[in-house]
Amino acid sequence: MNIIHKMILVAGLSIAAFGACANDGDWRTIAPNNLLLIQTPYGEVVVELNPEFAPHHAQRIRDLAKAHFYDGLSFYRVIDGFVAQGGREEGDVPEWPELKNENDRPLEGLDFVPTGSPDLYAPEAGHVGGFAVAANPDAGRAWLMHCVGSMAMARDTDPDTGDTEFYIVIGPGTRYLDRNLTIFGRVIAGMEYVQRLNRGKRAIGNGVIPEKDKRDPIVAIRLAADLPEVEQPRFEVMRDDGQAFADYKKSKKVRDAAFFYRRPPEVIEACNVQAPVRRLIENDNAP
Amino acid sequence: MNIIHKMILVAGLSIAAFGACANDGDWRTIAPNNLLLIQTPYGEVVVELNPEFAPHHAQRIRDLAKAHFYDGLSFYRVIDGFVAQGGREEGDVPEWPELKNENDRPLEGLDFVPTGSPDLYAPEAGHVGGFAVAANPDAGRAWLMHCVGSMAMARDTDPDTGDTEFYIVIGPGTRYLDRNLTIFGRVIAGMEYVQRLNRGKRAIGNGVIPEKDKRDPIVAIRLAADLPEVEQPRFEVMRDDGQAFADYKKSKKVRDAAFFYRRPPEVIEACNVQAPVRRLIENDNAP
Numbered sequence: 001m002n003i004i005h006k007m008i009l010v011a012g013l014s015i016a017a018f019g020a021c022a023n024d025g026d027w028r029t030i031a032p033n034n035l036l037l038i039q040t041p042y043g044e045v046v047v048e049l050n051p052e053f054a055p056h057h058a059q060r061i062r063d064l065a066k067a068h069f070y071d072g073l074s075f076y077r078v079i080d081g082f083v084a085q086g087g088r089e090e091g092d093v094p095e096w097p098e099l100k101n102e103n104d105r106p107l108e109g110l111d112f113v114p115t116g117s118p119d120l121y122a123p124e125a126g127h128v129g130g131f132a133v134a135a136n137p138d139a140g141r142a143w144l145m146h147c148v149g150s151m152a153m154a155r156d157t158d159p160d161t162g163d164t165e166f167y168i169v170i171g172p173g174t175r176y177l178d179r180n181l182t183i184f185g186r187v188i189a190g191m192e193y194v195q196r197l198n199r200g201k202r203a204i205g206n207g208v209i210p211e212k213d214k215r216d217p218i219v220a221i222r223l224a225a226d227l228p229e230v231e232q233p234r235f236e237v238m239r240d241d242g243q244a245f246a247d248y249k250k251s252k253k254v255r256d257a258a259f260f261y262r263r264p265p266e267v268i269e270a271c272n273v274q275a276p277v278r279r280l281i282e283n284d285n286a287p
Numbered sequence: 288m289n290i291i292h293k294m295i296l297v298a299g300l301s302i303a304a305f306g307a308c309a310n311d312g313d314w315r316t317i318a319p320n321n322l323l324l325i326q327t328p329y330g331e332v333v334v335e336l337n338p339e340f341a342p343h344h345a346q347r348i349r350d351l352a353k354a355h356f357y358d359g360l361s362f363y364r365v366i367d368g369f370v371a372q373g374g375r376e377e378g379d380v381p382e383w384p385e386l387k388n389e390n391d392r393p394l395e396g397l398d399f400v401p402t403g404s405p406d407l408y409a410p411e412a413g414h415v416g417g418f419a420v421a422a423n424p425d426a427g428r429a430w431l432m433h434c435v436g437s438m439a440m441a442r443d444t445d446p447d448t449g450d451t452e453f454y455i456v457i458g459p460g461t462r463y464l465d466r467n468l469t470i471f472g473r474v475i476a477g478m479e480y481v482q483r484l485n486r487g488k489r490a491i492g493n494g495v496i497p498e499k500d501k502r503d504p505i506v507a508i509r510l511a512a513d514l515p516e517v518e519q520p521r522f523e524v525m526r527d528d529g530q531a532f533a534d535y536k537k538s539k540k541v542r543d544a545a546f547f548y549r550r551p552p553e554v555i556e557a558c559n560v561q562a563p564v565r566r567l568i569e570n571d572n573a574p
Binding site: 118121147148196199273 | 390
């Protein structure tokens with residue numbers, strides 16, 4: 001019996017396989033102004049900011065990064081399967097003005113690419129710029145979905161009270177937060193480091209870790225644009241309006257490998273097929 | 288501004304709140320014969336085995352635990368957002384006979400409690416014994432769903448080739464594996480330790496971690512029934528056919544707290560509302 005075979009077939013097709021087939025024109029470079037680098041004790045987490053949906057929240061995060069606001073603060077509230085929340089927790093750092101929510105926006109003006117599959121929470125589901133987006137065409141509105149890796153602003157009961165406390169979604173089942181909290185980015189690399197963060201308990205203090213020394217620190221948060229150019233990492237996202245992404249989605253929807261002796265229903269969920277991302281490592285050994 | 292308030296409201300109601308309200312009759316004790324204890328370098332992962340759906344796979348795992356088969360092996364294939372696979376990887380340990388798949392079973396004879404919400408992958412979704420279960424009433428079949436925390440057997444292309452290699456689901460988007468692989472349990476505690484496991488890369492060796500010293504070890508896997516009685520942990524699961532679980536599901540379906548200024552669609556997903564679990568710690572200081 002071939003054990004390697006056994007392992008490979010469970011996974012189905014890999015993202016890399018598609019990256020290899022796609023042309024360079026199928027990819028867009030993320031602007032350094034939208035590339036957020038979160039240093040954790042376990043490794044670097046990279047987030048693409050989304051000013052198309054949340055311009056003021058994206059700008060707030062850029063401002064906070066430039067001010068080194070988060071450096072030395074912590075992931076103080078982490079609930080397994082739900083969210084990892086970071087920031088200052090208590091008010092011993094001067095407050096920043098509260099932001100008006102950017103929970104949704106007009107559908108008009110967006111290059112919305114529907115999945116073609118139904119969605120449990122919205123009339124339509126699809127992608128914009130590689131992000132999972134839900135839409136209500138009758139109401140003319142669209143919004144970013146709460147997916148694993150979504151980065152959003154926490155708030156009080158009033159929807160216009162977000163300021164500095166962010167959370168990253170670390171489990172399924174958070175779509176009920178859609179249109180109630182403002183998502184402003186998504187993790188495109190290093191999600192495994194977010195998953196390593198020390199957890200609190202939901203039943204005790206609603207996930208806030210009581211012992212401060214058990215909270216994992218936010219070592220630093222920087223915007224790539226604020227780094228010297230030679231230190232800026234370069235990430236590319238597969239364009240979601242081309243053939244490469246259509247092929248990628250099809251590979252997730254139609255599972256026709258022999259391994260699937262019972263063909264799964266042809267369904268894809270926008271959260272689980274967001275656009276693939278690749279990091280470019282420059283080889284500058286050329287003479 | 289009350290930051291604590293900000294934090295608490297993001298989470299909604301806690302599981303603990305329901306545990307506190309429910310009567311003892313709302314809970315069932317997990318038999319030590321169905322309680323699997325996986326020791327990882329980060330902490331203990333507890334799994335409830337499910338012989339109602341996968342009797343021979345559950346028995347295989349009991350036999351492997353009794354034989355100390357897994358002790359010192361590793362989580363050798365871990366893909367973030369997908370699965371953590373463990374076992375021997377290569378054939379330097381004698382093989383165990385391959386098992387016939389137990390991917391689904393007759394719906395008849397099960398106490399199936401539907402969620403009442405639609406499902407993207409099956410005609411009906413609900414719970415049996417607290418596990419997320421999908422059903423096709425016309426075909427008279429039911430099966431365990433691939434949810435975060437599901438534990439299942441890997442296999443070759445032939446569906447009847449599972450033997451010892453297991454995987455635990457660590458991300459959303461794996462429902463397409465339903466009815467193709469045999470799920471035999473679910474993680475009921477310690478999922479955060481599974482999430483800490485070192486990852487491989489999907490693009491390189493399909494997630495198999497090439498450096499053996501970077502693979503996290505399976506320290507030991509034991510069945511609670513094989514431990515001395517005083518060392519057996521005691522876990523209880525909320526019964527899914529009573530008022531307590533109905534109330535729990537309603538709290539996840541109807542979000543009417545003031546925080547939700549836009550009421551979410553009244554949808555619940557069986558994977559994300561599996562029955563709450565509690566661990567009993569005996570206080571034997573009584574005179």
